[in-house]
Amino acid sequence: MKKLGFAFLASLLVVSRAIAIPAVVDRVLDGDTFAARVELEDKTQITVRVRLLDVDTPEMNGQCKQEIDMARKATNRAAQLLPIGSVVDLSDIKDDKYLGRIDARVKLADGRDLSNILVTEKLGRKYDGGKRQSWCK
Numbered sequence: 001m002k003k004l005g006f007a008f009l010a011s012l013l014v015v016s017r018a019i020a021i022p023a024v025v026d027r028v029l030d031g032d033t034f035a036a037r038v039e040l041e042d043k044t045q046i047t048v049r050v051r052l053l054d055v056d057t058p059e060m061n062g063q064c065k066q067e068i069d070m071a072r073k074a075t076n077r078a079a080q081l082l083p084i085g086s087v088v089d090l091s092d093i094k095d096d097k098y099l100g101r102i103d104a105r106v107k108l109a110d111g112r113d114l115s116n117i118l119v120t121e122k123l124g125r126k127y128d129g130g131k132r133q134s135w136c137k
Contacts, residue, residue, distance in 0.1 A: 028078045029075075033049060050103075081108060
């Protein structure tokens with residue numbers, strides 16, 4: 001397994017715009033981010049952090065107890081939906097503001113969109129990349 005390098009990320013981004021890329025879940029980091037292994041065209045496997053498109057979930061290092069409690073619930077639910085070793089499809093992959101992380105639409109093995117599930121279950125809210133709203137009241 002190689003560390004994610006710029007050339008690998010660039011090739012993943014170019015290929016992924018047209019098709020869904022299968023990825024194997026390594027671990028869930030929080031409600032809207034997980035790590036996954038992806039195989040590139042040359043059979044090289046890389047691990048990449050994936051940030052879900054279109055959803056924002058509370059942060060584990062939140063600004064209030066309510067946000068932290070909600071973050072635990074969102075993370076636990078994401079872990080249920082993304083068991084280690086499960087295969088998901090990544091599409092609409094975009095570069096993220098943090099090096100080594102991508103933004104992607106994530107489709108579960110049963111065809112459901114992970115971001116939609118989290119929003120529907122009120123564990124996250126729709127997010128377009130703008131300023132995040134507070135989870136604290």
